[in-house]
Amino acid sequence: MKINNVNLDKIAETKEKLQQGIWPEHRIFEVSGEWLFDKVQFMGYVEYDNGSTFLISDQIYAFGGNGNAPHPLQYVLFGIMACYSMVFMAKAAGKGIVIRSLKTRGYIKVNVKAALFGEDKPLVEKVGIVLEVDTDASPEELEEVKILAIKGCPSAYFVMNPIEFEPKVVKTESAIV
Amino acid sequence: MKGMNNVNLENLSKTRESVAKGELPPYRMFEVEGEWMFGETQFKSTLNFENGSITLFTDQPTPSGGKGNAPNPVQYCVFSMIACYATTFVTIAAMKGVEIKSLKVKGYSKVNMKAVLEIEEGPVVEEVGITLEVTSSASREVLEEIKNLADKKCPAAYTVSHAVPFKSYITFTDG
Numbered sequence: 001m002k003i004n005n006v007n008l009d010k011i012a013e014t015k016e017k018l019q020q021g022i023w024p025e026h027r028i029f030e031v032s033g034e035w036l037f038d039k040v041q042f043m044g045y046v047e048y049d050n051g052s053t054f055l056i057s058d059q060i061y062a063f064g065g066n067g068n069a070p071h072p073l074q075y076v077l078f079g080i081m082a083c084y085s086m087v088f089m090a091k092a093a094g095k096g097i098v099i100r101s102l103k104t105r106g107y108i109k110v111n112v113k114a115a116l117f118g119e120d121k122p123l124v125e126k127v128g129i130v131l132e133v134d135t136d137a138s139p140e141e142l143e144e145v146k147i148l149a150i151k152g153c154p155s156a157y158f159v160m161n162p163i164e165f166e167p168k169v170v171k172t173e174s175a176i177v
Numbered sequence: 178m179k180g181m182n183n184v185n186l187e188n189l190s191k192t193r194e195s196v197a198k199g200e201l202p203p204y205r206m207f208e209v210e211g212e213w214m215f216g217e218t219q220f221k222s223t224l225n226f227e228n229g230s231i232t233l234f235t236d237q238p239t240p241s242g243g244k245g246n247a248p249n250p251v252q253y254c255v256f257s258m259i260a261c262y263a264t265t266f267v268t269i270a271a272m273k274g275v276e277i278k279s280l281k282v283k284g285y286s287k288v289n290m291k292a293v294l295e296i297e298e299g300p301v302v303e304e305v306g307i308t309l310e311v312t313s314s315a316s317r318e319v320l321e322e323i324k325n326l327a328d329k330k331c332p333a334a335y336t337v338s339h340a341v342p343f344k345s346y347i348t349f350t351d352g
Contacts (some may be wrong), residue, residue, distance in 0.1 A: 005215045006242040014240040023240075025291045026303065030253040035263055035280035042263050043205050044256040049241065049245025051240050055253075057260040059352075060227055064189035064268055066182075067227025072264055075257030076333050077209045082220040082235040083250035086215055087293075090242055101350070102213035104220075110332050113203045123335040125204070126343040127182075130220050133343045135349075142347050144277040148295075150195045150345065154251050154288050156335055157301040163339040167262060169324045171317050 003093035011090065040069045068139035073108055077127075081106040084129055091148040095143060103132040127159045184271040218247045251286055255305075261286035261333035262307055269326050275319060278312040305337050 001008045001032055032133075033044030040058040057072045059065025081104045106129045111124040113119040133142060149157050157163075179188060195201040211222030218236040235250050237243025248256075254350040259282040270277050287304040311320055328334060335341075 004212070005219055006237075007239070007244075007292035008242065010239055011242045014290075015296060017240075018250075018291055023290070025289060027288045027290050028285050029249070029251045029255050029288065030283065030285040031252055031257050031259060032281070032283045033256065033263070034282065035183070035267055035277065039185055041267070042259060042260045046248040046252045046256060047250045048236070049250070051246070053248060053257050055260075057264070058226070059184075059264055059268070061185070061188050062192040063273065064184040064186060064271070066185075068229070070224040070226050070231060070269070071207065072257050072261035072332070072333055073207045074226070075260060076223060076254055077207055078211065078222050078233055078235075078334065079250045079252075079257055081209060081211050081222070082253065085211070085220050086235075086237055086243075086250060089213060089214075089219070090237075091227070092298075093242075099213070102212050104211045104213075106209050106211075108336075109209045110205045110207065111199070111203065112196055112205050115330050115332065116196055116331070119312065120263075122341070124226075124301070124332050124339070124341050126342045126344065127336070128346075130307060130346045130348060131326055132348045132350055138328055139349070140346070141328065144343060146347055150343075152293050152295060152301065154286070154293065155254050156343055156345075158286075158305070159341050159343045160299070161302075162340050163302055163337050164303050165328075165334055167334070168310045168316075168326060169311055169320050171320055172310055172312045175296050 003096065004089045006090045006093040008093055011094070016048070035058065038067055041065055043165050073110065077106045077108050080127065080159060081129055083151045084149060085131070087153040088131060088145060088149040091145045092137070095141070095145065096133060097137045097145065100134040105130045126164040179299045181271040181274070182277045183246050186189060186271055189268070199329060218338045219243050220349060222322045249271065255286050258333045259306065259307055262331045263309070265331035266323060268329040269323050271321065271332065272345060275323065276313060281310040282310045301320070
């Protein structure tokens, strides 16, 4: 059965496989990329089921970039909004709630003084998302779906909880020619 | 010096000065809009930047109810995190006069699918990791010092390693 462009049969199948231990309970999402010395600053490579793509990012002029691609934080926001929208739609579909349209707006508020001068305040002050929903479901039903979406959304979890994050630097030697 | 490591230090220095003088606001708001799709992918947004715009699509893999026709949102989050961290790292290096000859980055996020699908309670995301492979004539100590500063100054790393207030609202439209 498919509701809201979400295949519920596949989700049910996945749940069953997870419960039976046929599927690993953790999924690792990996992405690699490199710094560029050209018109944009960074490029990443992402593979998915039916293809692959390159993503590029660049700082704005004022922060030392070239303004030739989206800023990394625009991708952060896009990732959070898309993830949250997907979990919201899947949870709604799971409850048989048909959503006729969903528009999503999001924002991230960054403290520039903390970034540039090390001001002792939170670097990211808040993240917000507004879902504009067209449906026959009641506000109470949607509120219930929203709560489930917050609980089940990996990107919302990223934002709301401190996660251990330990970057590693590996120094490579320049090739001697 | 105008640029180093593909970072324009002159522009950055002007911005620092303007923010310090109060000519530029101390906060930056990043805003994005998107919509749910009912076709081959599930969600799309157009991101605008100084010299153009780009439309991004995302889709869940088939086991999670999508069709696998675009990267999934967590992949975008991991990309954004490595891009943001790399940008912060290289910018700090440039500000310190450290030349980076090459930088390759790998990132990952470990997601607990049982928690996502409500089979069990627990952290939905268990680990986030990033590895930078740097070619530079700078010493390991200097690179480690840059890394420690990047840990503190990268907004994406901050979002992962700290609890940030997250607000979500629903508004209704008439069909």
